[in-house]
Amino acid sequence: MRILILALVITSWSCKAQTETKIEPKLENIAWISGTWHGEAFGGKTEEIWSEPSAGSMMATFKLINNGKVTFYEIEIIREVENSLILQLKHFGSDLKGWETKDETIDFPLKEITPTKVVFEGMTFEKVNDKEMNVYVDIEENGTIETVKFNYIKQ
Template sequence: MKNIIILLVLAIGLNSFSQEKETLEPKLENIAWIAGTWHGEAFGGITEEIWSEPSGGSMMATFKLIVDEKVQFYEIEVIREIEDSLILQLKHFDSDLKGWETKNETIDFPLIEITETKVIFEGMTFEKISSNEMNVYVDIKNDDDTIETVKFNYKK
Protein backbone atom coordinates (compact mmCIF):
# COMPACT_ATOMS: atom_id res chain seq x y z
CA MET A 1 0.00 0.00 0.00
CA LYS A 2 2.83 2.38 0.91
CA ASN A 3 4.46 1.77 -2.50
CA ILE A 4 1.18 2.52 -4.30
CA ILE A 5 0.83 5.83 -2.45
CA ILE A 6 4.43 6.77 -3.30
CA LEU A 7 3.85 5.90 -6.98
CA LEU A 8 0.61 7.88 -6.99
CA VAL A 9 2.33 10.93 -5.49
CA LEU A 10 5.16 10.64 -8.01
CA ALA A 11 2.72 10.30 -10.92
CA ILE A 12 0.75 13.36 -9.83
CA GLY A 13 3.97 15.34 -9.34
CA LEU A 14 5.35 14.33 -12.74
CA ASN A 15 2.03 15.09 -14.41
CA SER A 16 1.96 18.58 -12.86
CA PHE A 17 5.56 19.16 -13.90
CA SER A 18 4.97 18.01 -17.48
CA GLN A 19 1.89 20.22 -17.80
CA GLU A 20 3.91 23.24 -16.66
CA LYS A 21 6.70 22.52 -19.12
CA GLU A 22 4.46 21.80 -22.12
CA THR A 23 5.74 23.91 -24.98
CA LEU A 24 3.09 25.97 -26.75
CA GLU A 25 3.10 27.08 -30.37
CA PRO A 26 4.92 30.35 -31.11
CA LYS A 27 1.75 32.37 -31.62
CA LEU A 28 0.81 35.74 -30.18
CA GLU A 29 -2.46 34.40 -28.78
CA ASN A 30 -0.38 32.14 -26.48
CA ILE A 31 1.29 35.17 -24.90
CA ALA A 32 -1.67 37.58 -24.86
CA TRP A 33 -1.55 37.52 -21.03
CA ILE A 34 1.36 40.00 -21.29
CA ALA A 35 -1.05 42.72 -22.52
CA GLY A 36 -1.89 45.44 -20.01
CA THR A 37 -0.49 48.32 -18.01
CA TRP A 38 2.21 47.12 -15.60
CA HIS A 39 3.95 49.03 -12.77
CA GLY A 40 7.01 48.13 -10.74
CA GLU A 41 10.33 49.27 -9.31
CA ALA A 42 13.86 48.84 -10.66
CA PHE A 43 17.14 50.74 -10.99
CA GLY A 44 16.22 52.87 -7.97
CA GLY A 45 13.01 54.16 -9.50
CA ILE A 46 9.51 53.49 -10.75
CA THR A 47 8.91 51.53 -13.94
CA GLU A 48 5.90 51.43 -16.21
CA GLU A 49 5.40 49.06 -19.13
CA ILE A 50 2.27 49.10 -21.30
CA TRP A 51 1.65 46.17 -23.69
CA SER A 52 -1.06 46.14 -26.38
CA GLU A 53 -3.27 43.18 -27.21
CA PRO A 54 -2.09 41.13 -30.20
CA SER A 55 -3.16 42.63 -33.55
CA GLY A 56 -1.70 42.85 -37.02
CA GLY A 57 0.82 40.09 -36.26
CA SER A 58 2.42 41.96 -33.35
CA MET A 59 2.18 43.30 -29.83
CA MET A 60 3.76 46.65 -28.96
CA ALA A 61 4.88 48.23 -25.72
CA THR A 62 6.30 51.36 -24.19
CA PHE A 63 8.52 51.39 -21.13
CA LYS A 64 9.76 54.23 -18.96
CA LEU A 65 11.95 54.54 -15.90
CA ILE A 66 11.38 57.44 -13.50
CA VAL A 67 13.99 58.20 -10.83
CA ASP A 68 13.57 61.17 -8.48
CA GLU A 69 10.47 62.24 -10.44
CA LYS A 70 12.45 62.50 -13.71
CA VAL A 71 12.32 60.18 -16.72
CA GLN A 72 15.67 58.45 -17.15
CA PHE A 73 14.87 56.63 -20.40
CA TYR A 74 12.15 55.12 -22.57
CA GLU A 75 11.88 51.98 -24.66
CA ILE A 76 9.65 50.99 -27.54
CA GLU A 77 9.22 47.23 -27.78
CA VAL A 78 7.48 44.90 -30.21
CA ILE A 79 6.90 41.19 -30.28
CA ARG A 80 6.14 40.16 -33.82
CA GLU A 81 5.55 37.01 -35.76
CA ILE A 82 8.39 36.17 -38.10
CA GLU A 83 9.14 32.92 -39.98
CA ASP A 84 6.83 30.69 -37.86
CA SER A 85 8.28 32.09 -34.63
CA LEU A 86 8.26 35.25 -32.54
CA ILE A 87 10.92 37.87 -31.95
CA LEU A 88 11.06 40.66 -29.38
CA GLN A 89 12.74 43.84 -30.63
CA LEU A 90 13.34 47.10 -28.81
CA LYS A 91 14.89 50.54 -29.05
CA HIS A 92 16.01 52.82 -26.19
CA PHE A 93 15.54 56.59 -25.98
CA ASP A 94 16.85 59.27 -23.61
CA SER A 95 14.31 61.42 -21.79
CA ASP A 96 14.41 63.86 -24.74
CA LEU A 97 13.65 60.99 -27.20
CA LYS A 98 17.15 60.85 -28.66
CA GLY A 99 17.76 57.24 -29.64
CA TRP A 100 20.50 55.08 -28.19
CA GLU A 101 20.64 52.70 -31.15
CA THR A 102 21.31 53.86 -34.70
CA LYS A 103 18.37 54.56 -37.01
CA ASN A 104 18.13 51.02 -38.44
CA GLU A 105 19.41 49.13 -35.39
CA THR A 106 17.26 47.18 -32.91
CA ILE A 107 18.06 45.01 -29.92
CA ASP A 108 16.68 41.59 -30.87
CA PHE A 109 15.60 38.74 -28.60
CA PRO A 110 14.73 35.56 -30.57
CA LEU A 111 12.11 33.24 -29.06
CA ILE A 112 13.31 30.12 -27.29
CA GLU A 113 10.14 28.66 -25.75
CA ILE A 114 6.58 29.39 -24.63
CA THR A 115 4.83 27.53 -21.79
CA GLU A 116 1.57 28.28 -19.98
CA THR A 117 3.36 30.66 -17.59
CA LYS A 118 6.56 31.70 -19.38
CA VAL A 119 7.70 33.32 -22.58
CA ILE A 120 11.43 32.76 -22.92
CA PHE A 121 13.38 34.88 -25.36
CA GLU A 122 17.16 34.79 -25.63
CA GLY A 123 18.07 37.34 -22.93
CA MET A 124 14.55 38.18 -21.70
CA THR A 125 11.90 36.07 -19.97
CA PHE A 126 8.30 36.93 -19.05
CA GLU A 127 6.86 34.91 -16.18
CA LYS A 128 3.15 34.95 -15.35
CA ILE A 129 2.62 34.90 -11.59
CA SER A 130 -1.13 35.65 -11.76
CA SER A 131 -3.49 37.61 -14.00
CA ASN A 132 -2.34 40.77 -12.19
CA GLU A 133 1.36 40.04 -11.61
CA MET A 134 4.33 39.08 -13.76
CA ASN A 135 8.09 39.03 -13.53
CA VAL A 136 10.35 40.04 -16.40
CA TYR A 137 13.97 38.90 -16.30
CA VAL A 138 16.40 40.81 -18.52
CA ASP A 139 20.05 39.92 -19.11
CA ILE A 140 22.08 43.14 -19.06
CA LYS A 141 25.72 43.32 -20.14
CA ASN A 142 27.89 45.24 -17.67
CA ASP A 143 30.87 47.43 -18.57
CA ASP A 144 33.21 44.52 -17.73
CA ASP A 145 31.32 42.24 -20.21
CA THR A 146 29.70 40.17 -17.45
CA ILE A 147 25.98 39.44 -17.71
CA GLU A 148 23.64 40.41 -14.89
CA THR A 149 20.03 39.27 -14.83
CA VAL A 150 17.72 42.02 -13.59
CA LYS A 151 14.27 41.08 -12.29
CA PHE A 152 11.32 43.42 -12.83
CA ASN A 153 8.27 42.56 -10.72
CA TYR A 154 5.17 44.11 -12.27
CA LYS A 155 1.62 44.47 -11.06
CA LYS A 156 -1.44 45.68 -12.96
Protein backbone atom coordinates in the same frame (compact mmCIF):
# COMPACT_ATOMS: atom_id res chain seq x y z
CA MET B 1 18.85 5.96 0.77
CA ARG B 2 20.79 8.08 -1.75
CA ILE B 3 19.18 6.19 -4.63
CA LEU B 4 15.72 6.89 -3.17
CA ILE B 5 16.46 10.62 -2.80
CA LEU B 6 17.86 10.77 -6.34
CA ALA B 7 14.77 8.98 -7.67
CA LEU B 8 12.50 11.47 -5.88
CA VAL B 9 14.43 14.45 -7.27
CA ILE B 10 14.30 13.06 -10.82
CA THR B 11 10.57 12.32 -10.46
CA SER B 12 9.85 15.85 -9.23
CA TRP B 13 11.82 17.36 -12.14
CA SER B 14 9.96 15.11 -14.55
CA CYS B 15 6.56 16.11 -13.12
CA LYS B 16 7.46 19.81 -13.30
CA ALA B 17 8.64 19.44 -16.91
CA GLN B 18 5.33 17.79 -17.80
CA THR B 19 3.32 20.67 -16.29
CA GLU B 20 5.33 23.22 -18.28
CA THR B 21 3.97 22.10 -21.65
CA LYS B 22 5.39 24.03 -24.56
CA ILE B 23 2.78 25.78 -26.68
CA GLU B 24 2.70 27.22 -30.20
CA PRO B 25 4.62 30.46 -30.88
CA LYS B 26 1.54 32.57 -31.62
CA LEU B 27 0.72 36.02 -30.27
CA GLU B 28 -2.67 34.88 -28.97
CA ASN B 29 -0.79 32.49 -26.66
CA ILE B 30 1.01 35.39 -24.98
CA ALA B 31 -1.85 37.92 -24.94
CA TRP B 32 -1.70 37.80 -21.12
CA ILE B 33 1.29 40.19 -21.39
CA SER B 34 -1.00 42.99 -22.64
CA GLY B 35 -2.00 45.72 -20.21
CA THR B 36 -0.55 48.52 -18.10
CA TRP B 37 2.11 47.30 -15.67
CA HIS B 38 3.89 49.17 -12.86
CA GLY B 39 6.89 48.16 -10.77
CA GLU B 40 10.30 49.17 -9.44
CA ALA B 41 13.82 48.63 -10.83
CA PHE B 42 17.14 50.43 -11.13
CA GLY B 43 16.30 52.46 -8.03
CA GLY B 44 13.17 53.95 -9.56
CA LYS B 45 9.61 53.39 -10.73
CA THR B 46 8.86 51.53 -13.95
CA GLU B 47 5.86 51.59 -16.26
CA GLU B 48 5.34 49.23 -19.19
CA ILE B 49 2.23 49.28 -21.38
CA TRP B 50 1.61 46.37 -23.81
CA SER B 51 -1.06 46.37 -26.53
CA GLU B 52 -3.30 43.44 -27.37
CA PRO B 53 -2.10 41.34 -30.34
CA SER B 54 -3.15 42.79 -33.72
CA ALA B 55 -1.81 42.76 -37.28
CA GLY B 56 0.82 40.17 -36.36
CA SER B 57 2.41 42.14 -33.52
CA MET B 58 2.19 43.52 -30.01
CA MET B 59 3.79 46.85 -29.06
CA ALA B 60 4.90 48.39 -25.80
CA THR B 61 6.34 51.49 -24.24
CA PHE B 62 8.56 51.44 -21.17
CA LYS B 63 9.52 54.30 -18.88
CA LEU B 64 11.96 54.46 -15.95
CA ILE B 65 11.46 57.31 -13.48
CA ASN B 66 14.12 58.22 -10.91
CA ASN B 67 13.60 61.10 -8.43
CA GLY B 68 10.51 62.31 -10.29
CA LYS B 69 12.28 62.51 -13.69
CA VAL B 70 12.36 60.18 -16.68
CA THR B 71 15.70 58.37 -16.96
CA PHE B 72 14.94 56.60 -20.27
CA TYR B 73 12.23 55.15 -22.50
CA GLU B 74 11.94 52.03 -24.65
CA ILE B 75 9.73 51.08 -27.55
CA GLU B 76 9.26 47.32 -27.83
CA ILE B 77 7.51 45.00 -30.24
CA ILE B 78 6.86 41.29 -30.38
CA ARG B 79 6.07 40.15 -33.87
CA GLU B 80 5.40 36.93 -35.70
CA VAL B 81 8.24 35.99 -38.05
CA GLU B 82 8.62 32.67 -39.90
CA ASN B 83 6.44 30.58 -37.55
CA SER B 84 8.10 32.06 -34.47
CA LEU B 85 8.17 35.27 -32.45
CA ILE B 86 10.86 37.89 -31.98
CA LEU B 87 11.04 40.70 -29.45
CA GLN B 88 12.76 43.88 -30.66
CA LEU B 89 13.38 47.13 -28.84
CA LYS B 90 14.98 50.54 -29.04
CA HIS B 91 16.09 52.78 -26.16
CA PHE B 92 15.62 56.54 -25.93
CA GLY B 93 16.98 59.11 -23.50
CA SER B 94 14.64 61.41 -21.59
CA ASP B 95 14.97 63.85 -24.53
CA LEU B 96 13.78 61.10 -26.94
CA LYS B 97 17.18 60.84 -28.61
CA GLY B 98 17.85 57.23 -29.60
CA TRP B 99 20.61 55.17 -28.04
CA GLU B 100 20.83 52.73 -30.95
CA THR B 101 21.61 53.84 -34.50
CA LYS B 102 18.71 54.58 -36.85
CA ASP B 103 18.52 51.05 -38.33
CA GLU B 104 19.65 49.14 -35.23
CA THR B 105 17.37 47.19 -32.86
CA ILE B 106 18.09 44.99 -29.87
CA ASP B 107 16.69 41.59 -30.87
CA PHE B 108 15.56 38.73 -28.63
CA PRO B 109 14.68 35.56 -30.63
CA LEU B 110 12.09 33.23 -29.09
CA LYS B 111 13.29 30.09 -27.32
CA GLU B 112 10.00 28.69 -25.99
CA ILE B 113 6.50 29.40 -24.72
CA THR B 114 4.67 27.60 -21.91
CA PRO B 115 1.30 28.56 -20.43
CA THR B 116 3.05 30.78 -17.85
CA LYS B 117 6.33 31.80 -19.54
CA VAL B 118 7.59 33.39 -22.72
CA VAL B 119 11.33 32.79 -22.99
CA PHE B 120 13.33 34.88 -25.43
CA GLU B 121 17.14 34.80 -25.61
CA GLY B 122 17.99 37.34 -22.90
CA MET B 123 14.46 38.20 -21.73
CA THR B 124 11.75 36.12 -20.05
CA PHE B 125 8.16 37.03 -19.19
CA GLU B 126 6.66 34.99 -16.35
CA LYS B 127 2.96 35.08 -15.48
CA VAL B 128 2.56 34.94 -11.70
CA ASN B 129 -1.22 35.45 -11.90
CA ASP B 130 -3.68 37.62 -13.87
CA LYS B 131 -2.49 40.78 -12.07
CA GLU B 132 1.24 40.10 -11.62
CA MET B 133 4.15 39.18 -13.86
CA ASN B 134 7.93 39.08 -13.62
CA VAL B 135 10.22 40.07 -16.46
CA TYR B 136 13.83 38.88 -16.32
CA VAL B 137 16.32 40.76 -18.51
CA ASP B 138 19.96 39.80 -19.07
CA ILE B 139 22.05 42.97 -19.02
CA GLU B 140 25.69 42.91 -20.05
CA GLU B 141 28.02 45.37 -18.38
CA ASN B 142 31.82 45.24 -18.60
CA GLY B 143 31.71 41.71 -20.03
CA THR B 144 29.54 40.37 -17.19
CA ILE B 145 25.90 39.40 -17.66
CA GLU B 146 23.53 40.16 -14.80
CA THR B 147 19.87 39.14 -14.81
CA VAL B 148 17.61 41.94 -13.58
CA LYS B 149 14.12 41.05 -12.30
CA PHE B 150 11.23 43.43 -12.89
CA ASN B 151 8.16 42.59 -10.80
CA TYR B 152 5.06 44.16 -12.31
CA ILE B 153 1.54 44.68 -11.01
CA LYS B 154 -1.22 45.19 -13.59
CA GLN B 155 -3.16 48.43 -13.19
